[in-house]
Amino acid sequence: MHRGSMIRTIRLGFKSLMxxxxxxxxxxxxxxxxxxxxxxxxxxxxxxxxxxxxxIKALGSNNIILESRKPPDQNTQQEQSAWTAQEYGxxxxxxxxxxxxxxxxxxxxxxxxxPKRVRYxxxxxxxxxxxxxxxxxxxxxxxxxxxxxxTRIDLQRKRNVAVIGSEIARKLFRxxxxxxxxxxxxxxxxxxxxxxxxxxxxxxxxxxxxxRQGIFVPLTAAISFFGELIVKTSAGSREMERVQLHRIKxxxxxxxxxxxxxxxxxxxxxxxxxxxxxxxxxxxxxxRQAEDTKRIFNIVLGSIAGISLLVGGIGIMNVMLATVTxxxxxxxxxxxxxxxxxxxxxxxLVETVVLSCMGGxxxxxxxxxxxAVVEWYSNITTIVSxxxxxxxxxxxxxxxxLFGLYPAWRAAQxxxxxxxxxx
Amino acid sequence: xxxxxxxxxxxIQPSTKMSGPADDELVRLDRxxxxxxxxxxxxxxxxxxxxxxxxGQYWSIIGRSxxxxxxxxxxxxxxxxxxxxxxxxxxxxxxxLDDDALSEIRGQRIGFIFQSFNLIPQLTVLENLExxxxxxxxxxxxxxxxxxxxxxxxxxxxxxxHRPNELSGGQQQRVAIARALMNEPLILLADEATGNLDSKxxxxxxxxxxxxxxxxxxxxxxxxSDKVADRAGHKLELRDGKVxxxxxxxxxxx
Ligand SMILES: Nc1ncnc2c1ncn2[C@@H]1O[C@H](COP(=O)(O)OP(=O)(O)O)[C@@H](O)[C@H]1O
Ligand SMILES: [Mg+2]
Numbered sequence: 001m002h003r004g005s006m007i008r009t010i011r012l013g014f015k016s017l018m019x020x021x022x023x024x025x026x027x028x029x030x031x032x033x034x035x036x037x038x039x040x041x042x043x044x045x046x047x048x049x050x051x052x053x054x055x056i057k058a059l060g061s062n063n064i065i066l067e068s069r070k071p072p073d074q075n076t077q078q079e080q081s082a083w084t085a086q087e088y089g090x091x092x093x094x095x096x097x098x099x100x101x102x103x104x105x106x107x108x109x110x111x112x113x114x115p116k117r118v119r120y121x122x123x124x125x126x127x128x129x130x131x132x133x134x135x136x137x138x139x140x141x142x143x144x145x146x147x148x149x150x151t152r153i154d155l156q157r158k159r160n161v162a163v164i165g166s167e168i169a170r171k172l173f174r175x176x177x178x179x180x181x182x183x184x185x186x187x188x189x190x191x192x193x194x195x196x197x198x199x200x201x202x203x204x205x206x207x208x209x210x211x212r213q214g215i216f217v218p219l220t221a222a223i224s225f226f227g228e229l230i231v232k233t234s235a236g237s238r239e240m241e242r243v244q245l246h247r248i249k250x251x252x253x254x255x256x257x258x259x260x261x262x263x264x265x266x267x268x269x270x271x272x273x274x275x276x277x278x279x280x281x282x283x284x285x286x287x288r289q290a291e292d293t294k295r296i297f298n299i300v301l302g303s304i305a306g307i308s309l310l311v312g313g314i315g316i317m318n319v320m321l322a323t324v325t326x327x328x329x330x331x332x333x334x335x336x337x338x339x340x341x342x343x344x345x346x347x348x349l350v351e352t353v354v355l356s357c358m359g360g361x362x363x364x365x366x367x368x369x370x371x372a373v374v375e376w377y378s379n380i381t382t383i384v385s386x387x388x389x390x391x392x393x394x395x396x397x398x399x400x401x402l403f404g405l406y407p408a409w410r411a412a413q414x415x416x417x418x419x420x421x422x423x
Numbered sequence: 424x425x426x427x428x429x430x431x432x433x434x435i436q437p438s439t440k441m442s443g444p445a446d447d448e449l450v451r452l453d454r455x456x457x458x459x460x461x462x463x464x465x466x467x468x469x470x471x472x473x474x475x476x477x478x479g480q481y482w483s484i485i486g487r488s489x490x491x492x493x494x495x496x497x498x499x500x501x502x503x504x505x506x507x508x509x510x511x512x513x514x515x516x517x518x519x520l521d522d523d524a525l526s527e528i529r530g531q532r533i534g535f536i537f538q539s540f541n542l543i544p545q546l547t548v549l550e551n552l553e554x555x556x557x558x559x560x561x562x563x564x565x566x567x568x569x570x571x572x573x574x575x576x577x578x579x580x581x582x583x584x585h586r587p588n589e590l591s592g593g594q595q596q597r598v599a600i601a602r603a604l605m606n607e608p609l610i611l612l613a614d615e616a617t618g619n620l621d622s623k624x625x626x627x628x629x630x631x632x633x634x635x636x637x638x639x640x641x642x643x644x645x646x647x648s649d650k651v652a653d654r655a656g657h658k659l660e661l662r663d664g665k666v667x668x669x670x671x672x673x674x675x676x677x
Binding site: 016333420 | 497500545557559602
């Protein structure tokens with residue numbers, strides 16, 4: 001068939017469809033909803049997995065993070081330890097061991113977290129004091145808005161200097177410049193030497209949270225000013241614990257060393273800590289897992305989408321079979337006037353494909369709108385990749401061909417004489 | 424080849440006498456059968472039919488209802504395939520052709536006119552007229568020009584953009600005739616073309632067919648009315664799928 005007659009066949013298809021507007025529209029709905037749900041689900045899924053991956057990447061794909069965990073078997077000793085401090089978690093020794101024994105390790109950043117209240121003039125704000133080392137800023141990529149971060153000398157001299165989080169700065173100082181002001185953390189006086197920049201809005205990870213709410217002081221100063229005992233007061237009950245380090249961030253030299261080093265750290269830690277009072281988090285592993293999850297997610301979504309398109313396709317097929325029966329006589333007439341079987345096939349197939357492609361196009365429009373609306377009303381990230389509409393259009397055309405083929409074939413197989421005699 | 428041999432039922436075979444040389448033979452049926460088998464029931468709709476029709480002749484096929492007239496016309500028009508015997512159309516053995524080739528013959532050489540007009544209801548007159556050429560993959564301009572010409576020929580030039588249901592029966596049948604002419608066929612086949620029309624309209628349609636015949640068109644017309652059948656130069660009577668009688672009337676063309 002040459003192009004001119006293809007165009008005429010398409011025009012004919014449109015015309016036949018316009019003859020039964022309501023029926024065509026209803027048939028189209030199946031494909032429309034199928035395609036739009038495919039796009040909407042894909043883009044919401046894509047957005048979710050993008051967010052997850054960003055959060056993991058924010059941890060640093062070259063980093064390994066160790067965290068102190070309350071050991072699980074502690075419940076039985078609860079009553080007896082009402083006034084004795086609970087001792088668990090990462091130690092200074094762990095940090096040294098990792099730094100000294102693993103060659104692929106570039107930096108080890110110990111972090112000690114102490115919940116405190118901070119006060120400046122009349123304002124008192126709860127905060128978390130982070131005792132750490134100068135390397136923290138490079139490893140977690142914190143940005144300063146004002147002043148400087150901790151230095152080696154601050155650490156050596158146990159200076160009472162502090163770098164404050166962006167939100168703390170806002171709450172304590174409002175419009176005044178916090179640099180060189182003295183704040184009171186607990187009972188101790190610290191001098192503000194820096195203020196952190198606000199992390200990106202969407203970044204809800206732990207380090208971003210600390211960059212807002214935390215106060216960074218030299219680890220040595222944190223130990224000497226606030227001691228080893230940490231008292232947590234929550235809802236009227238007091239809890240005391242003895243934890244040396246809450247977190248250790250380890251930066252590895254190269255990306256390819258991360259997984260091996262992670263395994264080595266797990267082994268060292270397992271040897272050192274018989275009670276399971278720590279966790280090792282390897283962001284790169286999480287990233288891999290997130291990718292796997294996404295793959296499964298896509299398969300599930302794909303199946304759901306496939307089923308909805310299948311239903312749409314069956315709807316189309318049903319209508320087309322009815323149409324073929326209804327137009328049996330027309331088929332007979334066309335055959336008598338010289339139509340070959342392939343002309344009849346083309347005519348009905350084009351009709352189905354036009355129907356499903358129109359459904360597909362409308363479905364794409366709706367499918368792009370849904371994520372936009374979702375994003376507008378909630379802060380869920382959605383990503384409409386340009387491949388989705390193309391994919392969806394291809395699928396809807398494919399559905400049209402697949403489910404149009406049988407009715408069209410039935411039409412073409414009719415005996416011309418029988419068809420002409422049909423009432 | 425076979426066209427040289429004498430027709431087996433040729434005691435009254437006049438074709439060579441009346442219409443010139445044998446290579447003018449357009450249609451030739453040899454012992455053609457069309458048998459329907461429905462379980463144990465066998466219907467011999469055509470039971471050994473021999474005919475020879477020459478170019479430019481006007482034939483009528485007459486017989487009672489169920490005698491096989493439509494079946495014969497459908498075989499002649501390559502809509503139906505005989506179950507036995509051979510059918511030559513313009514020297515081609517049609518039996519051996521596949522569905523595509525038969526469609527091609529219908530599209531290029533045959534013009535059909537039916538009792539119930541068989542226009543496509545959702546298409547306008549013009550579009551109905553263009554249908555046959557659509558399948559010949561002709562240029563759209565050609566189809567339109569020809570459609571206008573033939574609409575004019577049947578006196579319906581001002582109805583081109585009407586739909587069939589806006590026309591009277593006689594007008595619809597005129598459109599159908601114009602459509603049958605669109606591919607400039609070798610034969611015009613009419614199955615009870617006036618069966619649905621009143622006698623006045625019937626006369627108009629028959630006059631139109633007469634005119635076409637006079638212009639040289641080969642026409643085969645099925646009817647159950649003797650009055651109508653007698654307008655043709657050659658009358659074939661069918662009974663139970665067999666040729667009962669062939670009459671050559673004294674109104675030969677040319
Ligand atoms: N599809 C069919 N199946 C079975 N019998 C048929 C079929 N078509 C026609 N016949 C039979 O063939 C015979 C001739 O039919 P037809 O050619 O339509 O007769 P006419 O047109 O002369 O009235 C009839 O007996 C009819 O019942
Ligand atoms: Mg009949």
